[in-house]
Every structure is written in C-alpha cells, then in structure tokens.
Amino acid sequence: MSEIVVSGIRPTGKLHLGNYFGAVINFLKLQEAHDSFFFIADYHSLTTHPTPEDLHGSVYRVFAEYLALGLDPDKCTLYLQSDLPETAELYMFLNMNAYKGELERVTSFKEKARSQPDNVNAGLLTYPVLMAADILIHKGSRVPVGKDQEQHLEMARTFSNRFNRLYHTEYFPEPQAFTFGKNLVKVPGLSGQGKMSKSAGEADCIYLDDAPEVLNKKIMRAVSDSGPSEPGAAKSQPVQNLFDLMALVSNDDTISFFETQHQSGTIRYGDMKKQLAADMELFVAPLRDKIRSTIENREQVAKAAKHGAEKARESADKTMKEVREIIGFRKFY
Ligand code: TRP
Numbered sequence: 001m002s003e004i005v006v007s008g009i010r011p012t013g014k015l016h017l018g019n020y021f022g023a024v025i026n027f028l029k030l031q032e033a034h035d036s037f038f039f040i041a042d043y044h045s046l047t048t049h050p051t052p053e054d055l056h057g058s059v060y061r062v063f064a065e066y067l068a069l070g071l072d073p074d075k076c077t078l079y080l081q082s083d084l085p086e087t088a089e090l091y092m093f094l095n096m097n098a099y100k101g102e103l104e105r106v107t108s109f110k111e112k113a114r115s116q117p118d119n120v121n122a123g124l125l126t127y128p129v130l131m132a133a134d135i136l137i138h139k140g141s142r143v144p145v146g147k148d149q150e151q152h153l154e155m156a157r158t159f160s161n162r163f164n165r166l167y168h169t170e171y172f173p174e175p176q177a178f179t180f181g182k183n184l185v186k187v188p189g190l191s192g193q194g195k196m197s198k199s200a201g202e203a204d205c206i207y208l209d210d211a212p213e214v215l216n217k218k219i220m221r222a223v224s225d226s227g228p229s230e231p232g233a234a235k236s237q238p239v240q241n242l243f244d245l246m247a248l249v250s251n252d253d254t255i256s257f258f259e260t261q262h263q264s265g266t267i268r269y270g271d272m273k274k275q276l277a278a279d280m281e282l283f284v285a286p287l288r289d290k291i292r293s294t295i296e297n298r299e300q301v302a303k304a305a306k307h308g309a310e311k312a313r314e315s316a317d318k319t320m321k322e323v324r325e326i327i328g329f330r331k332f333y
Contacts, residue, residue: 006140192223192238
C-alpha cells in the first residue's frame with residue numbers, strides 16, 4: 001500500500017536555517033517519493049491567537065517561502081488549511097468522540113493553559129482533534145513531525161482507531177510518525193545554547209532572508225568563549241555550535257584548518273566567524289533571492305495556492321462523502 005504523507009506548518013514567521021535543514025529538506029525529499037500533502041495550519045493559529053494581528057500576511061509569507069524553497073505544486077499538494085473547510089467538518093465529527101479527560105491530559109494543553117490562563121478556549125483543548133482531522137481528511141498514514149508532536153500524533157491514532165471501532169469500519173489508517181533517523185542534522189543557534197530557535201531570541205536565528213549585513217553582524221556577535229585553556233582542550237558548547245554551523249556550509253579544508261587551530265590552542269574566533277559569515281552568505285544568498293522574488297510574485301503564489309486548494313479538496317471531498325455515509329448521514333433526495 002502506498003503511503004500518504006501529511007504535515008502541517010505553523011505560520012510562526014520567517015524561516016530560519018534550522019527550519020531549512022529540518023522540515024524543508026525533509027519535505028523536499030518526501031514530495032519526490034510519496035503522495036504528500038503539506039499545508040499552512042492557519043486554523044490552528046487561532047487556538048492561541050484568536051484575533052491575529054496579520055493572519056493573511058504571515059500565512060502568505062510562510063506559503064511563499066516553502067514554495068520558493070522548492071515545494072513543487074505539481075509534485076505535492078501545498079495548500080492552506082483554511083482552503084479546506086471539510087477539515088472543520090471532520091473535526092466536528094471527531095470531537096463527538098473525543099473526551100474532555102483525555103484532552104485535558106495532553107502536555108501541550110496543560111502548558112498553554114498555564115501560559116495563557118485567560119484564554120483556555122475549547123479550540124485549545126481540542127487542538128489534537130483538529131490535527132487528527134488534518135491528517136485523516138486525506139487518510140494520511142505518515143506524518144513527518146518533530147518530537148514535540150509525538151503526543152498529538154498518538155491522539156490522532158486514538159481518534160482514528162476509535163472512529164473505526166465505533167462505526168464498525170476499517171476506514172481510517174493509523175497514522176505513524178515519519179522518522180528521519182540519522183539524517184537529522186544539528187543546527188545550533190548563535191546564542192551559545194541549544195538548537196536554533198526563535199524562543200532563544202532574534203539573535204539566535206539566521207533567517208533565510210536576512211540581509212547580508214544583518215547575517216554578518218549576527219555571526220560576528222555569536223557567543224564563543226575566551227579561547228582554549230590549553231592545547232588539546234575540549235570545545236565549549238558555544239564553540240562546538242560554531243563548528244557545527246561551519247559543518248553545514250563550509251568546505252572540509254576550512255573546517256580542518258580551524259579544527260587544527262583549536263587543537264593547538266591558537267584559534268582566533270574572530271577569524272573563524274569571519275570565515276563562517278562568508279560561507280554562510282554564499283549558502284544563504286540564492287535562498288534569499290528566491291524567497292524575495294517569490295514573495296513579490298503574487299501571481300505565482302496565488303496560482304500555486306489555487307492549484308493546491310483544488311487538489312486538496314478533491315481528496316477531502318471524497319473522504320467526507322464516505323465519512324458521512326459511514327456515520328449515517330444520507331440524503332433524502
Ligand atoms: N501541530 C503541528 C505543529 O505545531 C502543526 C500541525 C497542525 C500538524 N496539523 C498538523 C502537523 C497535521 C502534522 C500533521 O508543528
């Protein structure tokens with residue numbers, strides 16, 4: 001049986017290098033090998049921000065960025081969640097068989113309930129149900145997501161199995177995580193901590209459309225340390241991060257040059273960062289150009305979104321006809 005891949009993308013702003021080596025690269029591979037559905041999860045964004053500042057702008061931006069980076073409307077189905085209102089109907093049906101107790105136990109819900117105590121809304125509670133609807137609307141069997149989504153995926157399996165059991169059918173598949181295993185690359189941020197992330201601050205992230213000066217400045221200001229205490233000393237975390245970033249964009253000779261310098265205790269981080277900034281610029285420049293030109297090309301983006309919406313609706317339409325039939329909604333006419 002062929003795999004149907006489904007994944008949602010939160011419209012949380014500009015893509016950074018970590019997103020590129022994570023979701024983007026993986027999606028590019030998946031679209032070559034599977035029937036893949038990728039969508040911007042704009043309904044989901046209302047669960048935390050019911051009155052978003054610029055919903056259209058942020059959704060447009062992420063959509064255009066993924067398009068620019070190579071998601072191909074002819075190879076995959078790239079669309080907006082809100083272009084598929086069938087999802088909302090399936091969400092409603094699934095909600096009838098989703099229980100308050102199990103939803104309240106979801107870690108992400110508990111965290112959000114704590115961080116936004118004045119807005120513990122029903123959409124937040126049923127976030128995993130909407131996510132299950134996103135997947136099941138295409139009868140998705142594979143879901144490429146990060147570790148943070150494992151519990152949500154587990155809930156999707158619960159809702160899928162429960163539907164099948166309650167309505168005496170084997171209609172929905174049991175969606176499984178798509179694990180990339182060893183292929184996952186490490187992309188640390190610039191602040192000397194863990195992986196690149198917006199929550200670590202703007203200075204932690206190299207955005208794919210950062211202007212050359214901005215990119216240079218961020219890298220030159222990246223956290224390092226006061227230098228190896230003696231020849232052969234182990235690397236501190238911030239310095240290891242710089243080497244990890246270098247491994248992504250510099251050639252082998254450059255990397256071993258600085259490795260040797262670190263080993264001998266003579267390294268000057270200013271020189272290393274200068275080299276990293278130059279190599280990073282070479283890597284980012286074509287991506288930046290593509291992103292900027294795609295964002296400006298409203299016609300191309302509109303055409304892609306329309307094509308994606310049509311393909312997605314064809315799939316969703318079929319599922320919903322069958323789901324209504326299974327539950328017992330039949331026309332009198
Ligand atoms: N919850 C996912 C995230 O925060 C986004 C998402 C929404 C999703 N619907 C989905 C991912 C369906 C996979 C499948 O990243």
